[in-house]
Every structure is written in structure tokens, then in C-alpha cells.
Amino acid sequence: MAITARAFKYGDDINTDYIISGKYKFKSADMEAMAVHAMEDLDAEYYNKVKPSGGFLVAGKNFGMGSSREQAPLVLIHSNTKAVLAKSFARIFYRNAINTGLPVVECDTDLISDGDDLELDLEAGVLKNLAQGTEIPFAPLPPVMAQLLADGGLVAHFRKHGGFAV
Amino acid sequence: MSTIPGKTIAERIFSAHSGTDARAGDIVVADVDFVMGQDGTTPLAIRALENMGVTEVFDPAKVAVVMDHSSPSPIEGVSALHTMMREFGKKTGAKVYDVGCGVCHQLIPENGHVVPGDLMVGCDSHTCTYGAVNVFSTGVGSTDGAAAMAAGKLWFKVPDTMRVTYDGALQPGVFSKDLVLALAGRIGADGATYMALEFDGPVIDALSVDARMTISNMAIEVGAKAGLMRADAKTLAWYEGRGKRAPRPVDPDADAIYAESLVFDASAIGPQVARPHSVDNVSPIEDVAGTRVAQGFIGTCTNGRLEDLKIAADILRGRKVHPDVRLIVAPASKQILLDAMEAGYIRDLVEAGAVLVTPGCGPCVGTHNGVPSDGENVISTANRNFKGRMGNSNAFIYLGSPATVAASVIEGAITDPRKYFSGGEG
Numbered sequence: 001m002a003i004t005a006r007a008f009k010y011g012d013d014i015n016t017d018y019i020i021s022g023k024y025k026f027k028s029a030d031m032e033a034m035a036v037h038a039m040e041d042l043d044a045e046y047y048n049k050v051k052p053s054g055g056f057l058v059a060g061k062n063f064g065m066g067s068s069r070e071q072a073p074l075v076l077i078h079s080n081t082k083a084v085l086a087k088s089f090a091r092i093f094y095r096n097a098i099n100t101g102l103p104v105v106e107c108d109t110d111l112i113s114d115g116d117d118l119e120l121d122l123e124a125g126v127l128k129n130l131a132q133g134t135e136i137p138f139a140p141l142p143p144v145m146a147q148l149l150a151d152g153g154l155v156a157h158f159r160k161h162g163g164f165a166v
Numbered sequence: 167m168s169t170i171p172g173k174t175i176a177e178r179i180f181s182a183h184s185g186t187d188a189r190a191g192d193i194v195v196a197d198v199d200f201v202m203g204q205d206g207t208t209p210l211a212i213r214a215l216e217n218m219g220v221t222e223v224f225d226p227a228k229v230a231v232v233m234d235h236s237s238p239s240p241i242e243g244v245s246a247l248h249t250m251m252r253e254f255g256k257k258t259g260a261k262v263y264d265v266g267c268g269v270c271h272q273l274i275p276e277n278g279h280v281v282p283g284d285l286m287v288g289c290d291s292h293t294c295t296y297g298a299v300n301v302f303s304t305g306v307g308s309t310d311g312a313a314a315m316a317a318g319k320l321w322f323k324v325p326d327t328m329r330v331t332y333d334g335a336l337q338p339g340v341f342s343k344d345l346v347l348a349l350a351g352r353i354g355a356d357g358a359t360y361m362a363l364e365f366d367g368p369v370i371d372a373l374s375v376d377a378r379m380t381i382s383n384m385a386i387e388v389g390a391k392a393g394l395m396r397a398d399a400k401t402l403a404w405y406e407g408r409g410k411r412a413p414r415p416v417d418p419d420a421d422a423i424y425a426e427s428l429v430f431d432a433s434a435i436g437p438q439v440a441r442p443h444s445v446d447n448v449s450p451i452e453d454v455a456g457t458r459v460a461q462g463f464i465g466t467c468t469n470g471r472l473e474d475l476k477i478a479a480d481i482l483r484g485r486k487v488h489p490d491v492r493l494i495v496a497p498a499s500k501q502i503l504l505d506a507m508e509a510g511y512i513r514d515l516v517e518a519g520a521v522l523v524t525p526g527c528g529p530c531v532g533t534h535n536g537v538p539s540d541g542e543n544v545i546s547t548a549n550r551n552f553k554g555r556m557g558n559s560n561a562f563i564y565l566g567s568p569a570t571v572a573a574s575v576i577e578g579a580i581t582d583p584r585k586y587f588s589g590g591e592g
Binding site: 015062092096142163 | 531557
């Protein structure tokens with residue numbers, strides 16, 4: 001299924017404190033309430049821009065560096081972020097995103113400008129930049145992760161199989 | 167004659183825990199020896215377990231939850247999360263470390279929950295700390311942590327290994343924190359992403375277990391999955407009387423294959439400081455000396471151990487913290503607090519003007535215990551200086567060794583601690 005949304009572009013090394021500051025993450029387990037603070041220290045308007053009609057968060061290298069907080073992918077999901085597209089990802093964030101059901105795509109984000117409309121079809125492995133009329137290649141997920149995402153995340157995988165079935 | 171290449175520490179630990187001939191790049195499902203969560207991550211893990219329909223943990227003796235990040239609770243939201251963790255402990259039998267016990271990354275090794283040769287995961291990125299005692303330990307998110315608590319196993323990609331050798335000897339006034347900051351400065355925040363680090367060399371051999379933990383703790387700051395060291399006689403002596411199981415030290419094979427090898431001459435490394443707002447923004451102290459500071463912080467899973475408090479107390483004894491500076495001290499555990507009281511370090515620090523706070527994470531994560539004001543500079547022994555990290559995105563955090571922090575709070579400005587060593591005024 002293809003998702004179409006606008007690109008919101010940021011830089012390299014976006015850490016988990018930018019995605020959701022520690023001062024909020026410890027306050028509650030209510031992700032809907034915390035999502036309004038997503039990306040706040042980098043772009044105070046992120047939530048207001050993305051929430052109404054969804055968006056792709058586009059970044060440079062090492063997206064999600066820092067802490068293990070799963071609140072990071074969760075607040076992005078709850079702010080209506082459809083996927084994160086970056087040149088590379090930090091390891092823990094990458095796993096957390098798959099486990100919680102946030103699609104992550106490693107690709108050359110120099111081919112995307114802020115505000116471009118993009119179309120992403122994960123199953124087909126196709127990413128189109130509709131604004132520039134180009135197709136951007138990306139590597140498929142490792143098979144284990146593709147299976148977890150297909151099952152709807154790690155919790156759903158466990159419910160379905162009664163444990164690990166990878 | 168075998169031509170099969172040897173294995174790194176990581177490959178050997180994953181082989182032993184997965185029952186396979188694990189090599190870098192392989193995906194394995196491996197048994198874990200321990201699972202840990204803290205108060206910022208455990209509530210989501212508990213919710214994930216509920217959603218999985220799981221009501222028990224795989225082995226209550228191999229699961230612990232720790233209230234350290236926001237503890238004692240500063241607000242009612244956190245109080246509710248702490249209550250949830252206590253109830254989880256009662257229901258499942260998992261070990262609960264309540265407020266005041268200390269930082270998870272001190273408590274887990276200090277209480278012998280992990281031993282050399284183990285594989286463990288923790289819902290906190292600095293779980294890599296126990297690599298210093300030959301444990302493949304790595305940070306995971308709450309859902310991965312929940313799966314490990316439920317099944318006693320998790321899937322892993324066996325990492326490539328970068329070998330980091332420290333030759334030479336440390337100069338007086340230079341510490342393990344400076345060694346790992348020098349590494350971050352050289353390879354950057356993603357210099358070892360997806361890899362394990364293996365630290366060795368005469369400088370590592372000469373360090374105490376406390377000082378080694380400082381280095382492994384910061385493996386994640388270069389993106390690494392683990393920061394491993396061999397278990398030597400010092401490690402095994404440290405485990406006397408505390409290991410819950412017998413250590414099974416794992417050395418790398420002599421012909422292990424490393425993806426990269428780096429060598430540092432420690433003799434040429436002086437005190438290092440990470441400048442705002444990233445850990446790899448590292449300078450020799452000379453470049454930042456004289457920068458005014460309003461707050462100092464000594465503590466955390468990086469540098470809140472007994473040796474760190476001793477280094478700071480030795481500098482501050484008989485001196486005073488600058489009148490324009492607050493110095494906050496958070497011992498990494500209750501045991502360290504007791505030992506530091508016994509040794510007189512706490513008296514030295516408090517008499518010099520330090521404020522002692524609860525054993526735990528202190529102000530590191532910005533939830534309590536000393537949020538800086540707008541425009542203020544902080545010199546801290548922590549491992550992260552991201553914008554907003556200490557609770558105010560308009561403050562500036564510099565990272566250094568306990569000696570650098572102690573020297574700086576006396577002057578009210580970032581100060582080279584070497585003047586207190588080897589023939590200096592100390």
C-alpha cells in the first residue's frame with residue numbers, strides 16, 4: 001500500500017532528546033499527550049505541521065542516536081509521521097521503530113527537498129519523489145525485521161506465534 | 167590444520183548463547199542471562215508484556231527493574247509509574263531496586279546479576295557499561311526488553327568488531343574519561359554504529375574496574391552496540407563475593423577478524439572536554455579553559471563510582487567551590503555513598519560546598535536535582551550533552567572527567583586539572 005505525504009527535512013545526527021526530550025518522557029505513559037512535544041527543540045512547529053495530514057520525516061545520517069527510549073518512535077507515530085527516511089539510523093532507534101510499527105527507510109535523502117511530496121510503497125520497495133518526478137532506490141529491510149513489521153510489530157508477532165518465530 | 171578464522175569476544179559470546187557458529191553479520195536468536203529496565207522505560211515494557219498476553223517473566227531471578235532516572239519521584243506522573251513498577255515486581259517476582267538504591271548500571275554489576283561471559287539486555291542505552299567486566303550487554307527499547315523478559319531470548323545481528331588499543335601510559339591528571347572522549351572526538355557519534363568495540367592495551371590493563379566502566383559506558387556515544395574488555399585477574403577479584411553465578415571469561419581468539427583497528431598513544435592524550443551540544447564535539451582542555459561555569463555535576467553511570475568521588479574529594483579537600491557555582495554530587499549507588507562516607511570523601515565534598523543528592527541519575531536526564539537556568543554553562547561528568555539534556559534547552563553542557571569538574575568548580579571556569587597532580591599545587 002502506497003503512502004503519499006509531504007517531506008519535512010532536517011539534518012544529521014538527530015538525537016532522541018530532540019525527538020522527545022527526557023523532561024517529558026518521564027512524565028507519563030500517554031503518547032498522545034507527549035506527541036505535541038515531538039522534535040520540539042529542533043522545530044517547535046513539527047507537531048502542528050505534520051499532525052493534520054501526515055508527513056515523512058526526512059533526515060541525514062545517524063538518525064535517532066542516543067537513548068533507548070521507545071517514546072521516540074511512539075511520539076513520531078502519534079504525531080502522524082508516516083515514516084522516517086534517513087541516510088543512516090542509530091541501532092536502537094532502528095529496532096524500536098520496527099518493533100513499534102514505524103517504517104524506517106535508509107536512502108539517499110539528498111534527493112529530497114523540504115516540502116517535496118513523496119510516495120512510499122514499502123511492500124513494493126518503491127519510493128517516488130512526486131515533486132521532482134524521480135524514483136529513489138532503497139535497500140529492503142533485513143528479513144527478520146520485514147517479518148516483524150509484516151506481523152504488525154514485535155508485540156503482535158509474539159501474540160501470533162507465542163514467542164519468537166524468526 | 168584448521169583454517170577457520172578465530173572469533174572476537176562478541177562472536178564467541180553469541181556462539182555460546184545461540185548454539186550456533188556465530189559470525190559477524192549472522193542473525194541469531196540467543197539466550198539472555200539477564201534483563202533490566204529503568205523507570206523511564208520499564209512502564210512501556212510492562213504495557214508491551216500485557217499486550218503480548220504474558221503474565222510471567224521467564225525467570226524472576228534474571229529480571230530487575232530500577233527506579234533511578236527520576237527518583238524519588240518529583241511529580242505525580244512519575245509516582246504512578248513507580249507504583250506500576252513495584253506492582254510488577256510483586257506480581258512477577260522480578261527484583262525491584264526502589265528509590266535511593268542507585269543507577270541501574272552500577273547496581274546490576276555491583277550486585278553480581280551479570281558475570282563475565284554473560285549476554286544481557288537492558289532497556290537503557292548505557293547498558294553497554296558491563297562490557298568492562300566482559301559481559302556482552304547492550305541497550306534495547308522497551309518492546310525488545312519485554313520480549314526478552316517473556317522469552318529469555320532475543321534476536322540479534324552479530325556485530326562486526328572495532329578493536330581500540332590504548333598504548334603508552336596515562337599522564338597524571340588524565341583519566342579513563344579522557345580516553346573515551348578522545349575516541350569520540352576521533353571517530354564521531356556514528357563512528358562505530360552497529361559494531362562492538364573491543365578495548366585492550368597496557369593502559370586498559372592498568373585501569374581499575376571502576377575506570378574501565380567509564381570507557382565501556384560511552385561505547386554507545388560512538389554508536390556501538392557493546393564496549394567489551396577481557397576479564398583479567400582484576401575483574402575476577404572484583405567479582406569475589408558478588409557474582410550470583412560463576413564467571414566464564416571469554417577472550418578473543420588470537421586470529422580474530424576485526425573490521426577496524428585503532429591505536430591511541432595514551433601518553434599523548436591530555437584532559438578532554440566535549441563541548442555543547444554533542445559528545446563528539448571534543449577539544450583538548452586548553453581550547454576551552456577559562457569558559458565560565460555556573461554548575462558542576464559529579465555522578466552518573468559514567469563517573470559516579472567510588473574512585474571518581476575520591477578523585478574529586480582529593481582535589482576539593484580543604485578548598486572551596488567558587489561562590490558563583492553550584493556543585494551537585496550523586497553517588498552511583500547507596501553502597502558507594504556508604505563507602506564514600508566511610509572514607510571521608512562525602513565530608514570533603516560537602517565541606518567544600520557540594521550539594522549531595524540521592525544515589526541515582528541525578529540531574530543528568532533533566533528530570534530533577536538541578537536543572538540549569540537559561541544561558542548557563544554546566545561542567546559535568548555525564549556521558550551526554552545534547553541540547554536540553556539536563557532539562558533546559560537554553561543551557562550549555564560540557565563533559566569532562568571528575569578531576570576536570572572538581573578543578574573547574576573551584577575556579578568557576580573550565581580548568582585543566584593537571585595543576586593538582588605531579589608537582590602542582592595539590
